[in-house]
Amino acid sequence: MPQRVVDRLEGESLLNDATGLLALQFWVQMVVQRTTPTVGHGILVFAWLIVGGLFVGLTIGRVVTWLERWVDDGLVEIALSLIIPYAAYLVGEAVEGSGVTAVVTCGLFVNQRSSTFFSPRVRLQSLAVWDALEFC
Numbered sequence: 001m002p003q004r005v006v007d008r009l010e011g012e013s014l015l016n017d018a019t020g021l022l023a024l025q026f027w028v029q030m031v032v033q034r035t036t037p038t039v040g041h042g043i044l045v046f047a048w049l050i051v052g053g054l055f056v057g058l059t060i061g062r063v064v065t066w067l068e069r070w071v072d073d074g075l076v077e078i079a080l081s082l083i084i085p086y087a088a089y090l091v092g093e094a095v096e097g098s099g100v101t102a103v104v105t106c107g108l109f110v111n112q113r114s115s116t117f118f119s120p121r122v123r124l125q126s127l128a129v130w131d132a133l134e135f136c
Contacts (some may be wrong), residue, residue: 052097
């Protein structure tokens with residue numbers, strides 16, 4: 001399969017995070033508070049987990065692609081590529097959305113546009129860094 005299709009499929013599989021978070025939240029609510037959540041509440045929480053994560057991921061992705069226009073140092077760009085997922089996760093969790101959905105959305109957004117701001121040299125360097133990190 002083309003790499004673009006594989007990237008999308010892998011990203012979509014991570015969106016199951018919102019479902020897992022909702023199930024965990026309801027389980028904790030039922031065990032700790034001894035209350036039963038309603039279906040309406042569940043739908044609202046689930047919608048916010050997804051929408052909040054998507055919004056945060058797209059917002060951070062847009063900021064990153066805007067900032068990358070002025071960054072022309074390979075080491076700085078690689079450092080940003082390591083920091084950005086953590087920032088997306090933390091902001092996603094801070095708004096009580098899905099942090100994992102925020103990271104996946106931001107990653108897919110930035111990856112799709114990376115050929116416009118990464119030079120070929122930086123792309124090769126960042127691939128080497130990420131391959132080494134995945135190996136660890």
